[in-house]
Each structure stands twice: as structure tokens, then as C-alpha cells.
Amino acid sequence: MDVVSNVVYPVAGLLGLYAFVSLASLVWEGIDRKLVARMQRRIGPPILQPVYDFLKLASKETIIPNTANYMFRAAPVLSLATAIALLAYTPMGFTPILASKGDVIVFIYLLTLISFFKMLGSISSGNPYAKIGAAREVALMVSREPAMMLAIFTIMWRIGKLGVDKPFSMGTFYQHNIWEIGTPMSFVGALILLYVFAVWLASEIEAGFFNIPEAEEEIAEGTLVEYSGRYLALLKLTKAIKAFIAASLVVAIFFPWGISGYFGLTGLSANIADLLFHTLKVFAVLFVVQSVFRAVTGRLKITQAVDFLWKNVFLASLIGSLLIAMEVIM
Amino acid sequence: MNGEIILPYLIIVPLFGAFSMPIVSLAGRKAREAWAVLVSGITFIVGSAIFYAVYENGPILYTLGAKNPFGQGAGFPIRIVWEVDLLSALMVLMVTFVAFLAVLYSIGYMRHDTGLDKYYTLVIILELGMLGIAITGDLFNFYVFLEIMSIASYALVAFRNDTWEGIEAGIKYMFVGSVASSFVLLGIALLYGQYGTLTMGYLAIKLAQNPTVVAKVALAFFIAGLLFKSGASPVHMWLADAHPAAPSSISAMLSGLVIKIGGVYALARILFSIYGASVSMKTVGWIIIIFACITLIIGNAMAVIQEDMKRLLAYSSVGQIGYILLGLGIGLAGYGTKAGEIAIAGAVYHTFNHALMKALLFLIAGAVIHELGTRNLNELSGLAKTMPKTTFAFLIGAAAIIGMPPLNGFASKWLIYESSATFNQVLATIAIIGTAFCTAAYVRVLYTFFGRPSEKVMKAKDPEASMLWPVVILALAIIIMGLFPWQISDKIMIPVARTLENQLGYVATLMGGA
Numbered sequence: 144m145d146v147v148s149n150v151v152y153p154v155a156g157l158l159g160l161y162a163f164v165s166l167a168s169l170v171w172e173g174i175d176r177k178l179v180a181r182m183q184r185r186i187g188p189p190i191l192q193p194v195y196d197f198l199k200l201a202s203k204e205t206i207i208p209n210t211a212n213y214m215f216r217a218a219p220v221l222s223l224a225t226a227i228a229l230l231a232y233t234p235m236g237f238t239p240i241l242a243s244k245g246d247v248i249v250f251i252y253l254l255t256l257i258s259f260f261k262m263l264g265s266i267s268s269g270n271p272y273a274k275i276g277a278a279r280e281v282a283l284m285v286s287r288e289p290a291m292m293l294a295i296f297t298i299m300w301r302i303g304k305l306g307v308d309k310p311f312s313m314g315t316f317y318q319h320n321i322w323e324i325g326t327p328m329s330f331v332g333a334l335i336l337l338y339v340f341a342v343w344l345a346s347e348i349e350a351g352f353f354n355i356p357e358a359e360e361e362i363a364e365g366t367l368v369e370y371s372g373r374y375l376a377l378l379k380l381t382k383a384i385k386a387f388i389a390a391s392l393v394v395a396i397f398f399p400w401g402i403s404g405y406f407g408l409t410g411l412s413a414n415i416a417d418l419l420f421h422t423l424k425v426f427a428v429l430f431v432v433q434s435v436f437r438a439v440t441g442r443l444k445i446t447q448a449v450d451f452l453w454k455n456v457f458l459a460s461l462i463g464s465l466l467i468a469m470e471v472i473m
Numbered sequence: 474m475n476g477e478i479i480l481p482y483l484i485i486v487p488l489f490g491a492f493s494m495p496i497v498s499l500a501g502r503k504a505r506e507a508w509a510v511l512v513s514g515i516t517f518i519v520g521s522a523i524f525y526a527v528y529e530n531g532p533i534l535y536t537l538g539a540k541n542p543f544g545q546g547a548g549f550p551i552r553i554v555w556e557v558d559l560l561s562a563l564m565v566l567m568v569t570f571v572a573f574l575a576v577l578y579s580i581g582y583m584r585h586d587t588g589l590d591k592y593y594t595l596v597i598i599l600e601l602g603m604l605g606i607a608i609t610g611d612l613f614n615f616y617v618f619l620e621i622m623s624i625a626s627y628a629l630v631a632f633r634n635d636t637w638e639g640i641e642a643g644i645k646y647m648f649v650g651s652v653a654s655s656f657v658l659l660g661i662a663l664l665y666g667q668y669g670t671l672t673m674g675y676l677a678i679k680l681a682q683n684p685t686v687v688a689k690v691a692l693a694f695f696i697a698g699l700l701f702k703s704g705a706s707p708v709h710m711w712l713a714d715a716h717p718a719a720p721s722s723i724s725a726m727l728s729g730l731v732i733k734i735g736g737v738y739a740l741a742r743i744l745f746s747i748y749g750a751s752v753s754m755k756t757v758g759w760i761i762i763i764f765a766c767i768t769l770i771i772g773n774a775m776a777v778i779q780e781d782m783k784r785l786l787a788y789s790s791v792g793q794i795g796y797i798l799l800g801l802g803i804g805l806a807g808y809g810t811k812a813g814e815i816a817i818a819g820a821v822y823h824t825f826n827h828a829l830m831k832a833l834l835f836l837i838a839g840a841v842i843h844e845l846g847t848r849n850l851n852e853l854s855g856l857a858k859t860m861p862k863t864t865f866a867f868l869i870g871a872a873a874i875i876g877m878p879p880l881n882g883f884a885s886k887w888l889i890y891e892s893s894a895t896f897n898q899v900l901a902t903i904a905i906i907g908t909a910f911c912t913a914a915y916v917r918v919l920y921t922f923f924g925r926p927s928e929k930v931m932k933a934k935d936p937e938a939s940m941l942w943p944v945v946i947l948a949l950a951i952i953i954m955g956l957f958p959w960q961i962s963d964k965i966m967i968p969v970a971r972t973l974e975n976q977l978g979y980v981a982t983l984m985g986g987a
Contacts, residue, residue: 210925212855212857212858212864213861213865252877263919263923266924267857267923267924269858269925270925271925274924274925
């Protein structure tokens, strides 16, 4: 019994989530491409195009450059594995499968580890374009994460003050949320942090301003330049899943409301209903941050992006966090 | 198993092994290597047995020359005693383990050098000195073992005396180390003159009864001397020269063991077990914390800009010593609080972990030098192509030292972060800044190793079995320890911290209820 509830259910849940999220995230990519095409008065590909792309890439011959070392082949697998592991800690409309006290650090760690593995894989190809892409990726990563971390820790700390059973866990968002604090100051702070998280999400999925490490036209796909066949398929899938996960975080923090309560659902059906509703919200967030943002803006230079993230976003994060923390500190 | 019976063999075996080495060497190269491996292997077995015995049955008191340390009619200890509590036993385990692997590694690594009978003698003497420091309960005995260890390491740093840098580093290390040792000796002389005893436990009693200015002066000398030995900033400069110049098997022992046994362990022993009740823990703690913070920042920051691989590792050792000292300092300043206890547990845990990680990294650096003959990171681009196993082990070691979760460095650093955050947030910030530098330094190395292979690198290959196995064993130890961090912490490190804090227990073991 103990084994069943501690091992079998979580594993089954994780596998189910993985199957669902891979499909949903690829479908979202199709929708995204369609929407951007419509915004530019094109018809665009069919909705399921990313799925076809994935299958086609997976069936193609994989070419390994002769300057590559073992990490070139290991990195796509490792980054997808990390993304799958991360699903167990991601809030998806309900408390994450492996939620425990302090798991926000695991969440942030695994999310950065995906980028780290991707970067390691791309420098392992030995291609200078890939190296430039990796260097940009690191610069961007180092600049974007502090703003997010400051914001998320503040929010979790503030929510913890409202009384939750596992402080600093990704499950706390479903017990209390940031809007419940209710004072005008915290409301303004939350809006500022929403802005911070939107920019963070855009830079995490490298949309619009932040399409820098992969910059197709400029450095020939950067980090992905040498990848082909199966490995490219894995990396594309990882990227899609990561976009879903990162957007899930934003949704969980700012729009955590579920619908199962309104229909009186319980147990598994409630989880499924919440998951579907959560997916809708993720799509909505990604529509604003990814589709619109990438359709209406171009790419920044890497120095501009770093400047923007530190001088604008981090500052906003600081102000928002202080506003939210204010009435507790004083 | 009775710990008191096997304890002497911890000294007998390496002593006999070292002194018989010149004779065994007459039988040729193979015999010499086999003898060195055998001796350090047996020492490792004895060390593990002692750790087990102490873990199961509590501290061991061993008196040289009699059944108990007291003379006829005398109510105080008059003989040399060895007192092995859980902390000492853990250090013994660490020393014997890493030393065994370093000796094993030397077979392949030192193949092209001459004078190897002296080399193996010195290595075993070095191990002997460290073991002696860990087990002794007598202050002068401690000094003797400290000097045995130090002199062996001076000789080993300058072992390759046909290179200019070996000689230079050896001289620097020797001058600085001798000054530091004489500080310690001066401290001991002052204490002896004032209190008339050299037994640590009994000295603790006398100190508590009559704390004098002389005792404080002696303490200042101890702290100064031992911070030198542990490579704390601003007196770390010898370390950054000595560790790169020594043969890599020796750097692994110097960086993994010597600076901890001769520096941090001795400091902890003297501060807690001797001075525990007689000085203001808070003041001493803050002095250590200040040095720890300087060490943390300088060590890790200097590691970022190095181009020499071993120098980078040496500076990183300085940085990691900063963490250990920080834990120790918080343990002193927050004596008796929860944060203090966690800090000591973290410091001890990190000592053990860092011994494994840094030994691993230096052994890898040795393998690279052995294959390519260069330590310059700029020439080592793309090493992962031709030395896959070695670079993978480096990846493990680097990730562990940064403190990435599935590896052992995470738990120990976490304990230090957690205690420093509850104790004083500024210290936690400094610790985090140190880690940021450390991450930058190692990511930079990884960036080089996994890049485009340079011409020079294409000729390299993974090292032979005797050099690869120690690396593999250390990497496995790091991974396995990383899987059970909190079990190790609860079952070993927290009890160790409690033993160290419990000065009365240390004294009671010595006095045996007398």
C-alpha cells in the first residue's frame, strides 16, 4: 500500500503529465505559429505542424560533427530528462506531484539546469557559432534569473505569512494567492511583479526581444547549429515543454484559480478539469508573451538585453517585492 | 571490536611502512609500489575499523606506556594520551581513504620520476603525521605530529627539484610554514609555563579554573599559526604556489587533507576542547568569521581569473576553506544555539566532502598534465573529445564543489548557508557571493574542456588503470554520498558537531571519572 501510494501513483502521474504536456506544448506551438501567421496576413501551417516536424526530425539521419565530444549526444537527453523531472514539481492546476517544503529551489534549479545542459551540448559540438550562442545564453540566463528569484521568493514568503502548511513549496499557490493580501500597496506590487514575470517568461522562452542565443538569421541558429535528426527533435520538444512549464509558473502565481470547485468535482476528475483549465490559462499567457510579443518586436542586441534585464526588470522586481513586503516589514 | 587495541596500529603501520621503505626498495620498483599500496591499504582498513569502533562504542582513550594516564598517587594525567572522539575518527577515515587513493594513483603518475623510494616514504610519513594530529590528546604530541606532517609536505612540494617552480614553492612554503609552526610552539610553551600540563583535556580544566592573559596570548598564537596552516586569507599565498608545484597526487593530499587536518581540525580541537569554557566564544567566533569571509571572497574570486588549472583548484581550495571556517566561526559565535550546531555539522561535513572533491579534481588535473604536459587552461580546449572519462569525472567534481543538488556538496553547503542565514544574513550573502564566483570559475573550465578540440589535445587519451581507478572511486563516493545527504547529516555529522561542542565529555573521557 505504501509502495503504491508513494511510488506507483507519482510515477503514473508523472508519465501521464509528461504525455499530456508534450502533446499540449507542441499543439500550442502550432497555434502560436498559426496566430503569428494570421497577424502577418499569411495562412500559416496547420495546427499540428510541430508534431509532424517532431516525427520527421526523429526519423531523419543524425549527423555528429567530428569535433563533437560525448556531451553533444548526452546533452539533449539530459535536458529532456531534466524537463521531465521538472514536471513533477510544476504546479499544473493542482499541487505538484512531489511538492514538499522548500521545493521552489528545486524548481528554479531544474529550470536553469535545462538551459545549462543545452549550453553544454552546444559548446560540445565544437562549432564557433554554437559557442557564441552558448555565451549569449549564459549572459541572458545570469541576467534574467535574479529578477525572477527575488520576485518568487518574496511572493512565497508573503504567502507563507498567510499560513500555509508547506512554506516555500510550489503547492502554496493553491492555498493562498497573491491577490488575497488585498492592500492597495500589495496590489500595485503584484502588478509590477506580473510585468517582471512576463518579461522573464519571454526571455526564458526566447521570444521577441530575447530571441538572441538562437538568432536564426544572425548566427545561424546559434546553440542548435550543429544539431540534427533525433537530437534536434529532443531539443525542440524540450524547448516546447520548458515554455509550458515556465508559463505554468506564471499562471500558478498570478491566476491560480481552478474550476473544479464550481462543478463539485473531486479526486481525479477534479485534477483533470483543473489541468485542462490550467492549460487554457497557459495558452492565454503564452499568447500575450510569446505570439504577440514575437510578432510585434524584433531582436535586441545581447548587450541591450542584459542592460534591459538588469536596469529595468530587476529594478521593477525590487520595487514590486518591496511593495509587497512593506506592510509585513513595517 | 575493541578500539583501544587497534588504535596503536594506526601509527604503527604507517611508521613501520615508512621506515622499512628504503629496505623494501632494494627489491626493486614493483616491490616498492606494492609495499606502499599495501601499507596505505592496511592503514585505511585500520582507520575504517577505528571509525566504526568509535561510532559504535563512543570515544577511545589510549595511554602510552600504562593502563591509565595517571601516575601513582597523582590526580592528574602525566602520560601522553590519544583521545579519539567521533570528529577525530571521521578525520582518520578521511585521511586514510584519500591517502590510500593518492598512493594508488602515484603508481602510474610518478612513473617517470626518480627517487621514488623517498617519495613513498614521505607520502606515508605525511599520512602518519595527519593521523597523529587527528588522534592525539596531548598538546606537545600534537605539535610533533604537526611538524612531521609539515616537513613531509615541504619535501613533497619541492619533490621535483629539477623544476624551478617546485623549489620556489617549496622554499616559500617552508619559510611560511616554519614561522606558523613556531607560533604554535610558542603558544604551547606559554601554556605549559603557565599551567604546567600539556594534556589537552586536563589543560581545559586548569584553564577554566584560572583563565589568564597568558592563555589568551597563547590562543592568539594558535589561531595565527593554524590559520597559516589552513591557508586562510590573508596568509594563503603559500598555498597558491605550493599546490600547483607539487606532484598532483601530493596536491590532492595537501588540498584535500593537510590544510584541514593541520589547520581547521586543529583549530576546532583547540578552540572547543581546550579553550571552550575559558574564553568568550563569541569574540573568538567573530574573529574566525571575519577571516572566513575574507577567505571566501578572495579565494573564490581569485579562482575565476586563473589560467593555470592547478592554480585555479588551489584558489578554489582557499575559497572552500572559507566555508569551513565560516561554519566553524558561526559554531563558536552561536555556541549552544541551533544555528551553531548546524554550522559545525556543516563545517565538518564540508571538510569531508571537500576532501573527496578536491582530491578528485587534483587527481584529474594530474591525469591531464600526465597526458599533455600542460596546465594552461587555454591550451586544453576540447579535452572531452579525447579524455572522455576524465572530463566526465571533472564534471562531477566541479558540480559537487559548486554544490549542485544530486551530489554531496549540496547538503554540506546548504547546512552552512542555512546556519549563516539564521545567524546573520550578511554572512549568508557573502557565502552566496563566494559560490557565485566559484560557479563562474568552474563553468569557465567546463567551457574550455567541452569546446572545440585543439591540435595539442588530439594526442591525449584517458590515463591508465592505476590512475583512473582512484578517480572513479572518488567520483562514485561523491555520487553515493550525494544520494543520502540528510541521512549522513543526521547520523554522523550532527553527532560529530555535538561531540565537538561537548567539552565536558572530552574532559570526562580523559579523566575517566577519576
